Amino acid sequence: MTFPEQIATAQGTAAGKSVHLRVLATTDLHAHLLPFDYFTDRRDSSVGLAQLGELINAARAAAKNVLLLDNGDTLQGAPLADAAVAEIVPAGRLHPMIVAMNALGYDAATLGNHDFDFGLPHLSASLEGAAFPIVSANVHCTAGYGFVPPRCILAREVTDSVGEVHTLRIGITGGVPSQVAQWNKPHLQDCMAVGDMLDALRGEVAALRAEDVDIVLALAHSGYGHLDAAAGAENVALQVAQIAGVDGVVAGHTHKVRADATDLASEGTYAPIVQPGAYGSHLGCIDLVLDRAEGHGPWRVRQSRAANFSSKQKRALGVETRGRIFADNPELRQQIAVEHQATRAYVARFLGASEVPLETFFSVIAPCAATQVIADAQWDMAKPLIATDPILAQLPVLSAVAPFKAGGRSGPRNFTDVPAGPLRLRHAADLYAYPNILSVLRLTGQEVVEWLERSASLFRQIFPGKPGLQPLIDHDFAPYNFDRLAGLRYQIDVSRPARTNADGDAVFDTAGRIRNLCLADGTPLGPRDEVLVITNSYRAAGGGHMHAAEMAEEVISARLSIRDAVASYISKSAGPLNPVVEPTFSFTPIVGAQVVFETGPGALAHGARCAELGLTPLGLAENGFQQFAMTLP
Incomplete structure (x- = not known):
């Protein structure tokens, strides 16, 4: 049974009319727009929002009601971002990531900690061209106002299981680790305050519910963490999912790939969570089946599914893909091509030379x-x-x-x-x-x-003295x-x-x-x-x-x-x-201990260094790392 068929079956089991809402999410794109590695000046098919564009189109084609959200750390992390801060945005052009997100039709986004890395003036200039709301519940200017709105409400027409149309009021809020105030102290000191993420999100969720929204989605730029994490913890997505009134959570920050549907069996239920990796490696997807008691009253989440799809899993969504994001938009393609070439030229500037490899x-x-x-x-x-x-x-x-x-x-x-x-x-x-x-x-x-x-x-x-090879890393x-x-x-x-x-x-x-x-x-x-x-x-x-x-x-x-x-x-x-x-x-010598050292497959090209360190190649591990036998002298 394909994914859409599973959802259709779920819809059929819901009492009365039901609405299937598909929530798509990206996180930690870190300015990886194209499938290109500017560090090596070569194509890299494993990264890039453009790669996910094809998957986003497929996901939309397989569902009637779709939202597309981004969870922050979008504007920094690759040479495209460096070119944007040095040349593109100062020249009055839109940040290339914002251009692409507008073209893909993002519905809302939040900020990540690295989005502040270049300072507030650049961040403000980069966000100005966004055609979608950007929210953050716990980031405030010291003058007493929010840097961006703490929440927003999206009114979206949705089609139910029998073809009738309803207006769904969707509340969106988001947050960033409070530690960003310290991590980016040189940029934020005396002008920005960042409160506790959990406290802020609890307040915004309650405010959204008071405004009669039908569902609430939380964009938590935070790793999963632990349910018993202390106040002010950096990674709290699991705790966000337990906030009363939250119907879905997008996690991020730690670059992991994980997804969990609603847990109704254990003590302390939580909303579905998805964390879709980094650099455009995966597209997160939360499918919610909503219904209403006896066909009226408030909507409620009846069933859910959370999953991540890599850019290579296009057919997993049940339809043929519809092409890349630039295929039917020559003007956009030309604009992105100009910024791509500008970035390549920017990072190609000559600095000097090295007599030895730097790896x-x-x-x-x-x-x-x-x-x-x-x-x-x-x-x-x-x-x-x-x-x-x-x-x-x-x-x-x-x-x-x-x-x-x-x-x-x-x-x-x-x-x-x-x-x-x-x-x-x-x-x-x-x-x-x-x-x-x-x-x-x-x-x-x-x-x-x-x-x-x-x-x-x-x-x-x-x-x-333990027999066999022991993993070191x-x-x-x-x-x-x-x-x-x-x-x-x-x-x-x-x-x-x-x-x-x-x-x-x-x-x-x-x-x-x-x-x-x-x-x-x-x-x-x-x-x-x-x-x-x-x-x-x-x-x-x-x-x-x-x-x-x-x-x-x-x-x-x-x-x-x-x-x-x-x-x-x-x-x-x-x-x-x-x-x-x-x-x-x-390393302190350990008598009789041999270990397995795992590193990138590219290490094999540095044979002299392997010999110098006493490494013996063993082959690739299932996780893709190159294994070497190593004796701790």
Whole structure:
């Protein structure tokens, strides 16, 4: 039985007349409009809103009553966004993502945390051209008014199971993690307040119900989280689904693919939830069957189904696809083509060269050239600022860096792989994916240990003497949270349990994994010794649940983009880059333990690096990662 047939059967079982409402959703598009990778300047059929356009048309063709919603983090994350902030929007043209969303006929959207990354003036300018309402319940200007409306009501004519037409009043509200106020503090301080998402959504849902809406849909730019999550938690979509009066939830933020229909069996029912991945990988779909008691009175959700469909699953919706979003719109096609070529030209600007490949396939098991370039660029930017303060200038200076693209939940294709040779602006953006601002923190040695313990939670626990190969990497851990602190030397003992869970929202009382901690010159770093750590505004605010960074004293906050610093460092180099990679960390030897290290298949092209690290290829895992056998020395 096909999906539409299942819904038709469900409609037939509802008492009296029923309405099938299909809610389509995207989330975390991160400026991936076309199936194109601007970092490598090649087509990439796995990403892009344009790819989903064909699926959206198919989903609409298979249902009479359809809504299309977006859940935020739409305007930042790919070179198209960088070109938009630098050239496209300042020139008075619409943001290309807004152009495409208008063409696809989005009904409503909310904001994500990364939509604030370029500051409020750019965000306001980008949203002005939207032909659909954009809502956010918990974002307010400090002057006392909302940045965007907290809610909206869509009046839509719908056709019921016997062909009669009704006007359905659909309430839409949305929210963003309150942590965005800290993550984007340089942009939002003194001008924007972000309240608790759950509290705000409860209020807006009640307000919508008081305005006699028929159903309420919540756009929660938040991961699923846990039902017992503390107040102010970052990921609360499950709790949003339990708010009385909510009929459907779109989740996001954590880039996972998950869907759950209404739970009527367990204690504490919740509304259906869908979380459709990221970058246009999936289209979320919540199908609601509504009916009314004895044919009149308020509409209620009788049955539901939640599912995600990848761009390759077009026929799963039961009809032949209707073509891509540009096929029947030559004017739109031409407009997007102009912005596409402008983006390619923008990121092709020459910066310099590198004598060695800059890749992240092995970054989590050994320090690498890619992260060393970032560390060196941060030192180059921050040291002149530190030198102006004679007290700070006396302290050791560390540089915290992480591989932004190194697998994890984003999958086996999510790696940086810049070959030796010319370096262009797109390569700098590949190395440093976000427009973060420079921050310098003062920490004690004990706080440094806590910082490193959080990073070391990337690894699974390895048991000495256990037969067979043990998996080393926890792919639920986001690798952009695997910081190494250049300027230190330390070992990671993975025979011990991790200090935190993968998300970092649970901290365990364990002995810890960090051993033999000292400065680069061999001087031990004691618990009370002080150091400076160069990092970014996101991490300084505790982003990635890096509590040690959040609790540290920020001694320098400069309105300087670290990504710009990386580009500047490359361009002013006297010759091709050949970074001296610091041996920052290594693993504590575990006798008799062999592990499986999983990374991107592209690692096989770096045979010399594999040999240097003692890796033996084993083949592809079911999850698409390349497996290597590895001995912990």
